[in-house]
Amino acid sequence: MSSTANSGRAGRALPWALVTPALGWTLLFFVLPFIAMGFSSLTAHEGGGFTLTNYSQFFTNPSYWQAMVNSLQVTAIVTVVSVLLAYPFAWILAEQVPERWQRLALMLAVLPFWTSYVVRSYSWLLVLAQNGVINRALTGSGLIAEPLQLANTRLATVTGFVHFFVMLLTLTIFANLKQLSPSYRKAAADLGAGPVRTFLHVVLPLTLPGIMVGAFLTFVLCIGDYITPQILGGNNELLMPQLVMMQIGRRGDFPLASALSIILMAVVTIAYLACARWLKIERA
Amino acid sequence: MRRIVRVASWVYALAVYGFIFLPVVVLVLFSLQATSFPIPPFTGPSLRWYDAVLSDTRLTSALVNSLLVASISSATAVTLGFLSAWGFARFVLPGSGLLRGLITLPLTVSYLIIGMGLLVLFNWAGVPKSLLAAGIGHVVINLPLCFAIIYSQMGDHQINIERAARDLGAPEWKVLLLITVPVMAPAIFAGFFLSMTFSWDEFVISFLLTRFDTTLPVEIWNLLRSGLNPKTNAVGSLVFAVSIVLVVLFELTLLRRRKA
Numbered sequence: 301m302s303s304t305a306n307s308g309r310a311g312r313a314l315p316w317a318l319v320t321p322a323l324g325w326t327l328l329f330f331v332l333p334f335i336a337m338g339f340s341s342l343t344a345h346e347g348g349g350f351t352l353t354n355y356s357q358f359f360t361n362p363s364y365w366q367a368m369v370n371s372l373q374v375t376a377i378v379t380v381v382s383v384l385l386a387y388p389f390a391w392i393l394a395e396q397v398p399e400r401w402q403r404l405a406l407m408l409a410v411l412p413f414w415t416s417y418v419v420r421s422y423s424w425l426l427v428l429a430q431n432g433v434i435n436r437a438l439t440g441s442g443l444i445a446e447p448l449q450l451a452n453t454r455l456a457t458v459t460g461f462v463h464f465f466v467m468l469l470t471l472t473i474f475a476n477l478k479q480l481s482p483s484y485r486k487a488a489a490d491l492g493a494g495p496v497r498t499f500l501h502v503v504l505p506l507t508l509p510g511i512m513v514g515a516f517l518t519f520v521l522c523i524g525d526y527i528t529p530q531i532l533g534g535n536n537e538l539l540m541p542q543l544v545m546m547q548i549g550r551r552g553d554f555p556l557a558s559a560l561s562i563i564l565m566a567v568v569t570i571a572y573l574a575c576a577r578w579l580k581i582e583r584a
Numbered sequence: 585m586r587r588i589v590r591v592a593s594w595v596y597a598l599a600v601y602g603f604i605f606l607p608v609v610v611l612v613l614f615s616l617q618a619t620s621f622p623i624p625p626f627t628g629p630s631l632r633w634y635d636a637v638l639s640d641t642r643l644t645s646a647l648v649n650s651l652l653v654a655s656i657s658s659a660t661a662v663t664l665g666f667l668s669a670w671g672f673a674r675f676v677l678p679g680s681g682l683l684r685g686l687i688t689l690p691l692t693v694s695y696l697i698i699g700m701g702l703l704v705l706f707n708w709a710g711v712p713k714s715l716l717a718a719g720i721g722h723v724v725i726n727l728p729l730c731f732a733i734i735y736s737q738m739g740d741h742q743i744n745i746e747r748a749a750r751d752l753g754a755p756e757w758k759v760l761l762l763i764t765v766p767v768m769a770p771a772i773f774a775g776f777f778l779s780m781t782f783s784w785d786e787f788v789i790s791f792l793l794t795r796f797d798t799t800l801p802v803e804i805w806n807l808l809r810s811g812l813n814p815k816t817n818a819v820g821s822l823v824f825a826v827s828i829v830l831v832v833l834f835e836l837t838l839l840r841r842r843k844a
Binding site for chain 2: 314315316317318319321322323325326327329330331332333334336337340385388389392393396397407408409411412414415416417418419420422423424425426427429431432433463466467495520521523524525526527531541544545548554557558561564565568572
């Protein structure tokens with residue numbers, strides 16, 4: 301930017317002195333750990349030495365493979381349900397709520413977003429447990445005789461995730477809807493389109509790239525999360541992060557945990573590449 | 585038609601608000617009853633379990649640990665983030681785009697994998713599990729955030745003020761401390777408070793990198809082994825309250841920036 305003004309007086313040392321601490325921290329505590337993890341994933345748990353078994357195990361052991369399938373299924377369900385729930389909600393906040401109340405309405409809508417992850421999952425356990433709020437309400441009102449098995453199921457994991465991501469997506473989609481210039485809607489109305497047609501042909505397509513970004517963010521955060529499936533899903537079916545933590549906790553098998561982490565990251569990267577390409581096609 | 589949309593909107597919005605607030609209301613409500621299970625019917629109010637939390641030294645020391653780790657790691661992250669943002673915004677550096685990409689890269693990786701990497705590295709280097717190790721991890725996740733916030737706020741307006749100061753003979757360190765820091769204060773505070781909230785809530789890195797002395801989310805995790813427990817409700821409500829205070833502070837600094 302203003303290099304000519306600065307370089308004379310400051311010399312070359314100052315700018316490097318400013319950026320080196322941050323770069324050094326990132327190299328030392330982010331890049332180097334990553335390399336260490338890569339090396340670790342290629343060593344045998346018993347006795348060390350180079351091996352590829354940590355990776356081949358993933359493909360040959362059906363329970364590991366199943367964890368990845370579970371993770372992908374849960375993440376896909378969560379992403380779709382969250383987008384479908386959040387979009388109308390964000391639309392109502394942006395279009396139906398009077399302007400002066402919008403800030404407050406949005407702040408309220410994302411308030412529980414700031415509870416800690418662990419506490420939020422535990423709160424859902426209170427709601428879904430055998431003697432929890434929902435089962436007490438249903439048995440109390442005589443709708444069902446026996447309490448339903450809600451906790452420790454995939455449904456519980458999905459509910460906990462959807463709760464979090466509805467808030468996140470409401471934030472991003474709301475911002476997207478507010479960024480739309482009102483002149484688009486006016487133009488559509490001038491050309492004779494009713495509110496439904498305006499929405500389907502103007503508002504929805506223009507907010508689609510924003511939805512994709514939110515959906516991708518949901519995918520990445522959801523597939524890497526350990527807490528929600530561990531607290532709400534229990535150990536009935538394992539997701540990838542649970543599998544990784546299990547290798548460390550029970551067996552101290554760092555090489556296998558490293559390999560599984562790297563595989564998980566590879567899947568996210570592939571999803572990113574697929575998503576990025578799809579986004580570009582959408583824009584063209 | 586208009587009216588139908590209106591009514592449907594109200595019903596839908598209230599349903600979603602209900603869904604969003606249901607677990608939080610249940611958490612706080614049942615933290616306020618004296619029975620030993622946080623389940624219906626509600627028999628409060630009572631502050632018995634808050635008393636139990638505040639007299640539990642494991643929880644209170646974990647709370648102090650959390651505040652220490654959050655404030656020190658956030659201060660470190662915001663300092664490194666500010667200095668690098670200033671360096672990249674004010675000077676032309678070779679490979680600037682690539683280096684900025686490197687600093688923001690940790691944002692794209694899940695906490696679990698960042699924690700795993702540090703665990704493997706520290707294990708290999710013989711660094712023991714400790715609060716310091718967890719704090720280092722928290723700086724890794726918050727530095728890119730602080731950098732991105734502060735870097736995005738460094739505009740031409742500030743450059744001109746800095747230039748004026750230099751023309752009047754101020755040395756570089758004086759420009760930094762007396763001009764840039766005060767001008768950038770809202771962004772610096774925003775980065776700091778956002779880091780505080782993330783570090784305060786962070787679980788998996790602390791879980792992997794600490795042992796006996798640990799942070800509050802990990803201690804709450806340990807409480808979960810006892811199943812539904814009103815003490816967990818009480819400590820969870822307290823944690824929520826602290827997060828809300830941090831978020832309000834964050835909002836206020838944002839508002840001040842908008843008015844300025």
